[in-house]
Amino acid sequence: MRVTVAPAPHQPSRAGITVKYDPCFTVPDSVPETLGFAVETRERNDYVFEDYAFIGCEFDRLEKARFSDRMDRVGSMTVWSASITLDEIRAKNFEGSQDTNIRTRPAVSYTSRSASACYLAMNGPDGVIQIRVSDSPETDWRACAHIREAAEAIEATLPKG
Template sequence: MLASACAPGDHPTDPPAVTSAPTTTASMAVQVSPAPKQGRLVTDPVEWDPCFQVPDSVIEQLGFDPKTRQRGDWFDIEYTFLGCKFERRSVTLGMDTRDGILRIMSGSISLDQVRTKETTEFSVNIGSRDGVRWDDHEHCTVAMTGPDGVIYVSVDSSGNLSGWSGCDHLEEQSRAVESILPK
């Protein structure tokens, strides 16, 4: 994936400031913190924040628990990904287990930049948007054009005990996210 795990403040010139929360937010059972400050060389900051703009109803529709909403941003000096992750849980063999993780990210890079970095992808259309998909066992991702550059929808169901395969549902999950994106 084309992202660095650097957080704000990891670069000596980046102050640990935060941006303000978006003015339009979806209905959410759990509140998350506003996105941290974006990289100092990001020329087009990400404004569509999935942590604030993906409603609980969409997350529930996809079989994930909106109460597990957590911020999951990735930053670099030149690009930003604002993201959110959610868990899918079940009782398997009498134990409460995690079946999968859904991540939705809005990035400041273009789909063409993704295509140059991901070598095992194939083209997909998600609703009216161009995209690419790549799979790695039980972790798979769709990247599609988005309001600020690219939207990633990824699911990881590795290590689950229930047999649920997130990759079997990735394009359905991506279409649900695409349906709420600004046109």
């Protein structure tokens, strides 16, 4: 990996399942790079709560934004390994929630208009792997057109089983 990040934060024992699969150390540089995200922006993005944890990594999409001559952040991709189940994701009734499969893994996709983002959660090593792809009005590139491609690229790197 071209960019190193800190280890995952401590997870309280009462969180139940400890997230061991850490996308910051397991997603190879080739995945975000192939999807158009800047590997050098690899950054830890974790959420640890009393009962569950999301351990993850974020990559920025950089391009010349409208009305700019410099490279700007116009989107991102975040990959989390979380200690919750796909049924817990389904129970939240997110906007546009839809059951699907990524190869043989059951998955749920949904959107967040307020965040200009699309999400996909699929069964993973510690519960679910959740992927968020976002965009901004400064680009014509649209996140929701690429969430499935991102999920398939991430799925190919996951342990089988």
